[in-house]
Amino acid sequence: MHEDLSIAALPFMAGLLCGLVIFTFTMCWTLRDYEPQETAGDLFQAETAGDDEDDFREFIIKRLVESSAFRAKLVNGMALLHETHPKIYAQVMRK
Incomplete structure (x- = not known):
């Protein structure tokens, strides 16, 4: 009788494991879309909006000189920012 129960439990456990794997996969697949997407414009605006504007400006000037x-990267980045996010570009240029 004990062997009959273990044989009957095997398909149940396999189905449970399969369902758990499918559930985990679908949750990971659907929740990945809800992660916030940060763009270069958002990151640049957050960096320039910090409390230490003088330190940031000194860093930029030092790196530009050196x-x-x-x-070249800064010029390309600013051109891309101007094309994709003109409002953020205008805010950055006003500062």
């Missing part, structure tokens, strides 16, 4: 690669 690195030509940084200058």
